[in-house]
Amino acid sequence: MQSATLILLLAFMAVVSFYFGRRRSLAIVGGPSHGPVLHSLPGYYGYYVAIWCALPALALLAVWLFAEPRIIVALVVNELPESYRSLSAGELNLLINNIQNLASGDVVSSDIDRPLQDAAASFNGYIEKSRQLLAAISISLAGLGGALAWRRIRPELRARNRVEQVIRWMLIAASSIAILTTVGIVLSVLFEAIRFFQKVPLTEFLFGLNWSPQTAIRADQVGSSGSFGAVPLFTGTLLITGIAMFVAVPVGLMTAIYLAEYSSRRIRGIAKPLLEVLAGIPTVVYGFFAALTVAPWIRNAGESVGLTVASESALAAGLVMGIMIIPLVSSLADDAINAVPSAMRDGALGLGSTRSETMTKVILPAALPGIVGGVLLAVSRAIGETMIVVMAAGLAANLTANPFAAVTTVTVQIVTLLVGDQEFDSAKTLAAFALGLMLFVVTLCLNVIGLSVVRKYREQYD
Amino acid sequence: MSTERTTLERVEAGLARRRRKELLFKLTGMFATAIGVVFLGVFFTTLIVKGSSAFQQTFLKLDIELSEAVLAPDGELDVRYADFDGLVRTALRAQLPEATSRVDRRALYRLVSVGASYQLRDLVATNPELVGTTQTLWVPASSNVDMFIKGDIDAEADEALRPLSDQQISWIRSLDEAGRIDMRFNSALFSNGDSREPELAGIKGAVMGSFYMLLVTITLSFPIGVAAAIYLEEFAPKSRWSDLIEVNINNLAAVPSIVFGLLGLAVFINWMGLPRSAALVGGLVLTLLTLPVIIIASRAAIKAVPPSIREAALGLGASKMQVVFHHVLPLAMPGMLTGAIIGMSRALGESAPLLMIGMVAFIVDVPGGFTDPATALPVQIYLWADSPERAFTERTSAAIIVLLGFLLVMNFAAVILRKRMERKW
Incomplete structure (x- = not known):
């Protein structure tokens, strides 16, 4: 039986048991306003039975579906002839893959021989047996749980409290998913990164000047020893981030000032939503625009004044990324400016300073910490931005500060290393996780500092 | 007397310069605002000029x-x-x-x-x-x-x-x-999957892939996000643990999306053994990605419900759980739905994490389920943007127009929902 049908069936059983639970609670007291008083509303007795019916069965289902493939593969491997079982781990994995493909009727990458066919047949047999067993056990568990809970219904049973306790635990579980996500991110990048640093020393990764992640397939191959010095990636990321900030910070700040202080209500009503549209455009669209419109335009402009500009120049990616970040900077700057008490502003204006003097000499210094926090968040956004640089920046890891040259970034390298087929434990693939760890740690620091600064100074003036 | 005059004179002497500076400052502000708006104009014009021809063949x-x-x-x-x-x-x-x-x-x-x-x-x-x-x-x-x-x-x-x-x-x-x-009219664009021949390539496969992904995302992230928001806002005791969850959620909202892709690759594909390139895995990754957005929006919506409502219900003998589920939740629902739509529109435009979990493959067949190999609309745009043929550039712009159309509809729905259902207390 398919697991989806099984889940639907369990849901149906839960609905039915709700109905029976509710009816029994009413029957025990002889209908509403008769005999002994129920502790809870009748519906809660229904929920109580439904929870006992569905929850244990669903828990079993989850555990079963998680464990099933591992156990079945182990069983099938055990049945294989000796010559297969003595294969190396990698070859065995390939063999298991082939068996699974054969079992599900997909394309198989090796010759189909007798033992392989037997294994596939027994694989299918085990799957079928396991599914039948699962269906039988979970349905009887649901029935049993529902029946027991049904029998326990008494007028004095505190059904509402029990049900609310279960709901409370579900709410707690939902809110801990956020924590689990962070833990999952840290663990998944950390483990692979540690495996990478066992192959490549940490100092070479952090301080090496040469990045060419091609590892040799054969030991005697020439020129592909693979070097993992990530400094060119860091400088490339910084260059593009720097260009983006060079655009986004002044423009975003001045936009926020203009819209807050100078513009008429009508202009603000038009410009603000338009800038929000800018923030809502998917990054892949920015990337397309950077690669196909801005980059050729910059190249032609550069060549007409005699500059050599790479067709995937850092400038194109940085400029477009800067435009993308303008709304973020301007909205955070707007918050910071609005948090400055109006008494300070009125005081400065009352003393006869012009509006620009009030802004630059009074409000901006007071709002500076908040603005800096916002800029840190924007930097973190720029460092982690992927699609624009993947589409508009280059792949060559050049160590340069020339904005007209092609550079590559951390995110571009993560994408290039992981897109495509390669074995999972080569240094090349693991390097992507090491870069991911760097990216996560750096952006996490920037976010923590930026968020706390922004919040602290917002509260200070409240 | 003499010093007073010199002060006044000094002020008046500087006045022209200060007014010039004021004007310059104002013009700089106007210019900065114009940059964003002009970019938007150029952007949409080039897109429409490049893409509109792709609807004809x-x-x-x-x-x-x-x-x-x-x-x-x-x-x-x-x-x-x-x-x-x-x-x-x-x-x-x-x-x-x-x-x-x-x-x-x-x-x-x-x-x-x-x-x-x-x-x-x-x-x-x-x-x-x-x-x-x-x-x-x-x-x-x-x-x-x-x-x-x-x-x-x-x-x-x-x-x-x-x-x-x-x-x-x-x-x-x-x-x-x-x-x-x-x-x-180029009907192939809307009825075909991807193809190596530009004249036969269409976005139906990508649209269906995005559809299945968003279906997974909304069914998981909306209930979980709302439940988490309810717990944090209504039940969580003020403790280290709830502070930690709070900081954590705000940080997760700012983690680069590609890192979520690495998580999906390591956990869902390598550890749990879910199929590569499947809409199911993409949906799970996008769930984790949109969860912080939905939680933050839902908390704001719950906060906006006035305490008098809770107190009235409690005073009439409702339990805490009944207060939340019978009174607070229905009143906060419009705000939560708005947050969910915004989260979904972010998920629809996201492509970097999908590259990590293998949704960039060249897939001709239109996916028919959650575990079929699929790609998503933004990823299709990325793939076509890489193709050298001029005809694919035109189709990329057309696909972008379609994607932006979907996003526009979603955001418009969110605005209408906010306007219609918003209550001032």
């Missing part, structure tokens, strides 16, 4: 003889093996008999898309009685012909530098004069 009118001798040489028609290609070629040769040498003929055959024989096959498969008749059909032209008709290939350019030869261009012109070339 060039078709050729051919008189195709569905001869029995070719289709069913041994008396039995098998549409899988019949030589429809040959029929199309014969029709082309009949149309332009001046192509006689092998080289010429090959150049001639390149005017028509391989889609023509698929179209013919489908026609015969559904109407086998047509065998033996001659049908006049509009079949798709190849992408180079399409580009030429749309004016993207310059006939004046050096012959070696353009994809069509002088000979082919003169054939196209003579076909055009005979009224056998026409621009029609």
Whole structure:
């Protein structure tokens, strides 16, 4: 039986048991306003039975579906002839893959021989047996749980409290998913990164000047020893981030000032939503625009004044990324400016300073910490931005500060290393996780500092 | 007296300079605001200029003889093996008999898309009685012909530098004069999956992939996000643990999306063994990605419900859980739904994490379920943007227009929802 049908069936059983639970609670007291008083509303007795019916069965289902493939593969491997079982781990994995493909009727990458066919047949047999067993056990568990809970219904049973306790635990579980996500991110990048640093020393990764992640397939191959010095990636990321900030910070700040202080209500009503549209455009669209419109335009402009500009120049990616970040900077700057008490502003204006003097000499210094926090968040956004640089920046890891040259970034390298087929434990693939760890740690620091600064100074003036 | 005058004089002397500075500051602000707005204008104009032509496509009118001798040489028609290609070629040769040498003929055959024989096959498969008749059909032209008709290939350019030869261009012109070339609505763009041939490539596969992904995302992230928000806002004791969750959620909202892709690759694919490239895995990754957005929006919506409502319900004897589920939640629902729509529109535009979990494969078939190999609309844009053919650039812009259309509708729905349901207390 398919697991989806099984889940639907369990849901149906839960609905039915709700109905029976509710009816029994009413029957025990002889209908509403008769005999002994129920502790809870009748519906809660229904929920109580439904929870006992569905929850244990669903828990079993989850555990079963998680464990099933591992156990079945182990069983099938055990049945294989000796010559297969003595294969190396990698070859065995390939063999298991082939068996699974054969079992599900997909394309198989090796010759189909007798033992392989037997294994596939027994694989299918085990799957079928396991599914039948699962269906039988979970349905009887649901029935049993529902029946027991049904029998326990008494007028004095505190059904509402029990049900609310279960709901409370579900709410707690939902809110801990956020924590689990962070833990999952840290663990998944950390483990692979540690495996990478066992192959490549940490100092070479952090301080090496040469990045060419091609590892040799054969030991005697020439020129592909693979070097993992990530400094060119860091400088490339910084260059593009720097260009983006060079655009986004002044423009975003001045936009926020203009819209807050100078513009008429009508202009603000038009410009603000338009800038929000800018923030809502998917990054892949920015990337397309950077690669196909801005980059050729910059190249032609550069060549007409005699500059050599790479067709995937850092400038194109940085400029477009800067435009993308303008709304973020301007909205955070707007918050910071609005948090400055109006008494300070009125005081400065009352003393006869012009509006620009009030802004630059009074409000901006007071709002500076908040603005800096916002800029840190924007930097973190720029460092982690992927699609624009993947589409508009280059792949060559050049160590340069020339904005007209092609550079590559951390995110571009993560994408290039992981897109495509390669074995999972080569240094090349693991390097992507090491870069991911760097990216996560750096952006996490920037976010923590930026968020706390922004919040602290917002509260200070409240 | 004298100092007072000098002060006044000093102020007046500086006044012109200060006014100039003031004006300059104001103009700088205007200029900065204009940059964003002008970029937006340039952006949409180029997109529409580049993309609108992709909604039209060039078709050729051919008189195709569905001869029995070719289709069913041994008396039995098998549409899988019949030589429809040959029929199309014969029709082309009949149309332009001046192509006689092998080289010429090959150049001639390149005017028509391989889609023509698929179209013919489908026609015969559904109407086998047509065998033996001659049908006049509009079949798709190849992408180079399409580009030429749309004016993207310059006939004046050096012959070696353009994809069509002088000979082919003169054939196209003579076909055009005979009224056998026409621009029609490009339905292939909306009904086909991806293809290596630009004239046959469509976004249906990508749209369906995105649809399945968003279905997974919304069914998981909305209930979980709302539940988490309820717990944090209504039940969580003020403790270290709830502070930690709070900081954590705010940080997760700012983690680069590609890191979520790494998580998906390591956990869902390598550890749990879920299939690569599947919409299910993409949906799970996007769930984790949108969860912080939904939680933050839902908390704000719960906070906006006035405490008097809770107190009134508690005073009438409701339990805490009943207060939340019977009173707070329905009142906060519009705000939560708005947050969910915004989260979904972010998920729809996201592509970096999907690259990590293998959703960049070249997939021709339209996915029919959650575990089929699929791709998403933004990823399709990324794939097409990488293709060198001019015809794919046009289709990329068209796909972007479609994507932005979806986003526009979603955001518009969120705005309307907010306007309609918003309550001032």
